[in-house]
Amino acid sequence: MSLLELKNISRQFGAIHAVEDVSFKIEPGEIVGLMGDNGAGKSTLVKMIAGNFPASSGKMVFDGREVQFSQPSDARRAGIEIVYQDLALCDNLSAAANVFLGREIMRSVGPFKFLDHRKMRERAAELFRELQSETRPRDVVKRMSGGQRQAVAIARTRLADAKLVLMDEPTAAISVRQVAEVLALIKRLKERGVAVILISHRMPDVFGVCERIMVLRRGHLVANKLASTSSPEEITALIVGAKAAA
């Protein structure tokens, strides 16, 4: 059974057809690259999956049930987490505090409840160990590298035990060395059985970790094929429209 299935999903904004008649399936533990030029509809598609806004038409099945998310928290509850491009972290807080933001572990003494700093640090350390990232739970995010920030953002999704993680350009703004670190993190998610949709402009990253590549052009899904049967040249041609479909 597929983890996520989209059937004839469309979305219009007034007269603009941002996404038109898109259908695809994502299997559990699969890493899929979603590519396309600016304005091709990638963000719109991802935002529908994440529950930011509903589809104009079409059906979405997640984990065996037909779903209609009206807000991001619905999607999150179902097991879909999104890692935002700007990461949505609080620079002034520690890595552990960021991992647990909005889902703090509390300790109660009598009628009072307060933050269990130690348990949160320990649990955060466990998650970073699982991701094999050298990120210290106590460190303030402000002083972290791009790769460590990604580790914090990804640890957030692990905390929720998400089944599907949507990643929006995770390697756009970091150094080459850290890109390798982030790609390793994505593979680590796969090992845990988590499916990942990776939105990226960077061909080497997509071919480095994705098993399957989907290409959107002007709202249409023009390709959905195994990475092993394609090439960066073919994908580029599909993105810019030199090749109609594959």
Added chain:
Amino acid sequence: MNKSPDASNLDSVFSLSERSKLGEMLRSQEFWIVVAVLIIGAVVGMIAPRFLTSANMANILQNFCFTALMAIGMTPVIMTGGIDISVGSTLGLTGVLLGLFCASGYPFAVVVLFVLLVGTFVGIVNGALVSYLKLPPFIVTLGMMSLVRSQTLVVTNNQVVYDFGKAGDTLLALGSGSFLGVPNVLWAVIVSAVVMQWLLSMTKWGRYVRAIGGNENAARLSGIPVDRIKVSTYALLGAMTGMTAIFLVGWMGAATNALGQGQELQVIAATVIGGANLLGGFGTSFGAVIGSVLIEVIRNALLLAGVNPFWQGTFVGLFILFAVLLERFRSTRA
């Protein structure tokens, strides 16, 4: 490149504390302001020996409290990236209403409750305009500063309130009394500072206050009720201002309609000198207290050293600039 350290190696990384406790202290703004207070005290003590007398110390410890109480309340507001410049006016309004209600014969407890509610109400209005209508906090509270000060004049009809009726005895006893040799208002500062710091570092509310100041958008995406938390910080500051009015009027024995005029600047200065960042995200209640002490020490020291009091503002101003520079220096080096 793609190094994957083994598990035992990672454990040693995790257990590393980023910096020692001593290093942490040397980097904190609060520490350096304490040092500044001690240096000023030593220097002024040599010039004017009266400064170090116990009578004068008691004087300082009484005087700084009113600013400190409000600065403790101001801390979470500033931590969320907000500001409230209406607190001086709110102090005035709650002060005269306290007097008027005492004079009309209500029991003291009822008057106290009422005054706290008025302060909270002003805070809620400020907070709601800032959070739900997304208006800039500076402008909202600037408007409120004018509105509330005007209402202070309206309700008193420009008269000084000094006859507090039956509840007056309790009010004056509270304001000028002491417990175990420590003035009541200083107890209020100590308890408020401890409770506030506990709230800031041990509760979800405190964590969210900090998070909102760090990245409001991220806080929202994490499902934090950003607007309600912001309103709560302004409401709490309003209540603390009402409480300050009770101690202040009880101590002075009269409520004038100029009560608290200009005090908002002292409160904000104290909070910022103590290490709160106006951009949000940082601050402690201890910092607010020590910032208030510094301002009062400067005022008192200049008086005793025989310096023309017109110079006070210059020194307080220099310390605000010094505090901001210190903050900049710390954050770029960190």
